[in-house]
Amino acid sequence: MNGLKSTLLTAVLAAAIGAAAAWGAMTWAARKDQPVDLHHIVHEQLDLTLDQDRRLTAIEAAFAVRRGTLEAEVRTANRELSAAIAENRGDTPEVRAAVEHFHGAMGQLQLATIRHVFEMRAVLTPGQAEEFDRAVVKTLRADAD
Template sequence: MKTPNLVIAVLLAALAGYLGAIAADRWLIPERNGSLHQFVHEELVLTAEQNTRLETLEARYAVERSALEASVRASNARLAQAMDEEHAYGPEVRAAIDEVHARLGELQKATVQHVFDMREILEPEQQTIFDRQVSEALTSKPHN
């Protein structure tokens, strides 16, 4: 491989990783001014039982999220490899992009399910406040 091609391949791989990170940040529940978990703990007055249930949910989701994020990183690595091998928007690159999108979709679905799991432990008044926070986070401009 010629040096210019190697430089282009490395730049394209870096760009693919960067775009994947931006997509994950934008498409997942944005966490403005801290996490949604932080909001629930600090802004909602939870009972001891709610705190215990929330901690259990958070621990379970942390494991799931970690595994899903690893699968996104692995898919981005396969995309970088396909870009390096094809040096064009060919069938391997398209397939790798589809895989990245699928993994990001799985992560987003798990995140949204976790949000609903968190909501379920709240009282109706708390749910109203929580829903407003989630809606605001999803519709606000992404943070830089």
């Protein structure tokens, strides 16, 4: 039974470390690459009208607030997960609940980001949207490599 507990603890710790590393990498990539690249493309390369620029600026400002709230929830869930692992040292309902909270918070951040991208796209003309789509796909593929 001791071997099983040790194996379970190792698996839970590995999952938690992997989740924390994935969150860190995603947050770093989102802050470093995606907003700067998309912002540059949208505002510098798409030849926006004044109305489009105004609307997109408002969309980006609203999302910055929303993203901050969601990122704070991810950080909270990450702290809960680390505390649950430190306190329980095994695969317990508390650890599982903390993992679920973390996954839920990350999922909400990802969904909000995708909705934001589509909200921005809706402001663009069909030609601008094609260039925007290429930039989004290129950014996502670069992150996958």
